[in-house]
Amino acid sequence: MGDAILLAVAPVVLSAAWRWKHARTWLWFLALWWLATAFTELVTHDTVRHAVYALCRPLTVALSFCGALWALQHRTAVARAYIVTLVAGSMVAASLYPSANMRVDPWKYGYGPVVSLGVILLSAVLLSRGRRLAATLLLAAVALVSLVLGFRSEFIITALAASVGLLTAGRGPGRAWRRYLLTGGALCALTAVVYIGYGHLASDGELGPQQQMRWERQSRVEGGLLIGARPEIIASATVIAGWSPVGRGVSPRVDMETRTAFLQHLHGLGIKLHEGFDYYYFNRGLYLHSVLFQLWAEAGILVLPGLLFPMLVVLWALLAAIRAGSGPGTLAFCFLFSHLAWDTLFSPWPRLHAVYLGTAAAAAVLYLARQRGSVPVPTPLVSTPGKKELS
Incomplete structure (x- = not known):
């Protein structure tokens, strides 16, 4: 339904995206992805069903990217409505069109990533309003739920984003290298604690027999x-x-x-x-x-720029948020980058929702533009000088 709406207003959302340099660069990469896939499908004499499936991947990513750029450039109420609708729509889609493994583990293969994203965004709002304790409790709760239910990667991603975001929050402007050093130390400490702590709990059977067997x-x-x-x-x-x-x-x-x-x-x-x-x-x-x-094997090496470029932009936005001392921005972009990087390397395509990839890249493009002072309107995940940070 979202793709159909975006196709109906394609000229509007495309013009809204074309004004940004990073957006134009990625759209060219997505076009290269689409052409490489089309060429592969013709050369390999693939079935029509497979060809349509393969060609829809870059198209869906492009539509979600342009649509998010268009929505996030409006006033804050519109942008927040878009994000809330995105999370709610993802939950409804997971319920109406469950994956094959949904019956085995509904949290891991359906609701977990969406709920975690919603909690991260809500926590970013709480941080921007100075409610650090409430944000910390909310982040700890969703991370522990993932740990108890055996969704280890989601627990690590959420804990990582929470640690980096909370350390950065409220520190204000200052020397960027200190924040980078603090963030690096936190990552090293978190890695050691998670590895040792999880290994101890899993090996003793505290997390259930399945986790004990997998750890061993x-x-x-x-x-x-x-x-x-x-x-x-x-x-x-x-x-x-x-x-x-x-x-x-x-x-x-x-x-x-x-x-x-x-x-x-x-x-x-x-x-x-x-x-x-x-x-x-x-x-x-x-x-x-x-x-x-999987995409490299199926469609060739030319799909990689279109797949990897948005993660580079999100990483750039994360570093910019850390440098600016933005707790909400750091929290959101750290979660998005970690999730996209993990899913790209270690998960099949259904876990890497195209709308996540497009929306994360759109938010990063606008955040970087705001840092350069070239965005005239408030946008989510972007700080406005002299005012509270909007998330």
């Missing part, structure tokens, strides 16, 4: 817990290295030689292989469990 299995893998949790990332290099930069289409056929090399790479990492592995990774062509490697 993954901690035995060569390369540590991260590779143990996502060994496909390392093994994917075997698949990508032997393929041309053009791509092989959606759900491509994988020859026995590539399958063998892929599974042998997993075996070399200490992963115990069984018959289910072959079915899990190759029953529908190819499943790499990574947006980055």
Whole structure:
């Protein structure tokens, strides 16, 4: 429904996006993504259904980006209405069109990322109004819910954003290098605490038998817990290295030689292989469990600029927020960058909602423009000189 509305007003939202340099750059990258995908689909003689599916990906991202830029350039009430509607619509969509794994874990595969995003944005508003304690309690609550329910990546992302955002909040202008140093120290401390604390709780069975079993299995893998949790990332290099930069289409056929090399790479990492592995990774062509490697394998290397550029812009906005001492901005952009980076590397496409990617990039573009003093109207996640920060 959102895409249909945006298509109806495409000239308006496109003109609103075209005025910004970073927006134009990304739109060209998205056009390159679309053309590379179209060329791959023609060369590989992919089915019409697969071609439509592949071509809709960059189109949906572009529509969400232009629509968010258009909405966020209006007055604060309009921008906040857009963001609230985005979160509510995502919740409704998760309920009406559940993913295949929704029955197994509704929090991880449906409501968790959306609720966490809503809590982050609400906490940013509370921080901008000086309610630090309320924001801290809210962030701690949603992080603990993810930890107890076994959604480890969401817990880490939320805890990371909360730590960085709360450390930056209320410090005001000053030397940027001190805030960067403080942020770096907080990240190192958080990594140590999470790794040691989670390992202790999981190994003792405090987080349930499933988490205990996963910790024991993954901690035995060569390369540590991260590779143990996502060994496909390392093994994917075997698949990508032997393929041309053009791509092989959606759900491509994988020859026995590539399958063998892929599974042998997993075996070399200490992963115990069984018959289910072959079915899990190759029953529908190819499943790499990574947006980055999956799109690279399916549509070719030319899709990467359009996929990675928005994360670079969001990271730039995060650094600008830390430099400015903006707690709400740091909290929001740290969460968005961490979520997008994690999902791009370690999750399949459904977790990386196109509307998240487009909206995060739009907010970052406008925030950076505000820092340069070229945005004439208030926008979310942007500070207005002499006034309270808007989130």
